[in-house]
Amino acid sequence: MFRLGFIINPVAGIGGAVGLKGSDGVVAEALARGAVPKAQERARQALLPLCELSVPFELLTVAGEMGEAVARSLGLPCRVIYQPVGESTSADDTRHAAELMREAGVELLLFAGGDGTARDICAAVGESCHVLGIPAGCKIHSGVYGVTPAASGRVVARMIAGELLSLIDAEVRDIDEEAFRAGKVRARHYGQLKVPGDLRYVQAVKQGGKESEELVLADLAAGVVEQMEPDTLYLMGSGSTVAACMAELGLENTLLGVD
Numbered sequence: 001m002f003r004l005g006f007i008i009n010p011v012a013g014i015g016g017a018v019g020l021k022g023s024d025g026v027v028a029e030a031l032a033r034g035a036v037p038k039a040q041e042r043a044r045q046a047l048l049p050l051c052e053l054s055v056p057f058e059l060l061t062v063a064g065e066m067g068e069a070v071a072r073s074l075g076l077p078c079r080v081i082y083q084p085v086g087e088s089t090s091a092d093d094t095r096h097a098a099e100l101m102r103e104a105g106v107e108l109l110l111f112a113g114g115d116g117t118a119r120d121i122c123a124a125v126g127e128s129c130h131v132l133g134i135p136a137g138c139k140i141h142s143g144v145y146g147v148t149p150a151a152s153g154r155v156v157a158r159m160i161a162g163e164l165l166s167l168i169d170a171e172v173r174d175i176d177e178e179a180f181r182a183g184k185v186r187a188r189h190y191g192q193l194k195v196p197g198d199l200r201y202v203q204a205v206k207q208g209g210k211e212s213e214e215l216v217l218a219d220l221a222a223g224v225v226e227q228m229e230p231d232t233l234y235l236m237g238s239g240s241t242v243a244a245c246m247a248e249l250g251l252e253n254t255l256l257g258v259d
Helices: 027-032 039-051 068-073 091-103 115-125 149-160 177-181 210-227 240-249
Strands: 002-008 057-062 079-082 108-113 131-135 167-175 187-196
Touching (some): 002 039, 002 149, 039 149, 057 068, 057 091, 091 108, 091 115, 108 115, 108 149, 115 131, 115 167, 131 149, 131 187, 210 240
Parallel strands (some): 002 108, 108 131
Antiparallel strands (some): 167 187
């Protein structure tokens, strides 16, 4: 029987919706600003395809909001193998749970979070365990996540159903959130994880470079601006790609916000 590990970082991405550009070290402030956790719902979307399977599988998870609650809400039988130490969960809980799941011999470790969570999983299991991420953070630079929560679920469903998927080495990357809040994007390589190589559903690593910044972005920006229509409201999101469009328009831009 296929054995699936399942971990949720309950506070993943909690700072994004309230303008904090991440969750590292700002959970209390995010909650004070009225942030509503989204990781549970995104994890639920990923598990939905598993509810339709006729093939039995074993689900190993963490107590409470770190996995058990979502699984039971969908009627998926699960076995809790780790109980978080305190009332608030931490990166240590993620690492300990991942280590226990590796020792239990899971065929795949499915986790919901952002790049910080991917770093914790990488530190705990490295390349000794097959993993796949459910995107739930407000920044995803690592190549270990599905393109959407539902896409992650479809990959897992295919594996449980016995379809053979190749495994690839995918980078775990994360940015310096303090620098990010100051308007600078600095991504760093933290290791590799083995993920199912289904290119229809799995994200690629975000890449930066001189060519993309100076040549490709200029072409993209010119193309977007050319297609803009008069008397139309455009909402411009965050990131250097959109910033290039704003520069082409000759307008001021908030790199990390919405204009």
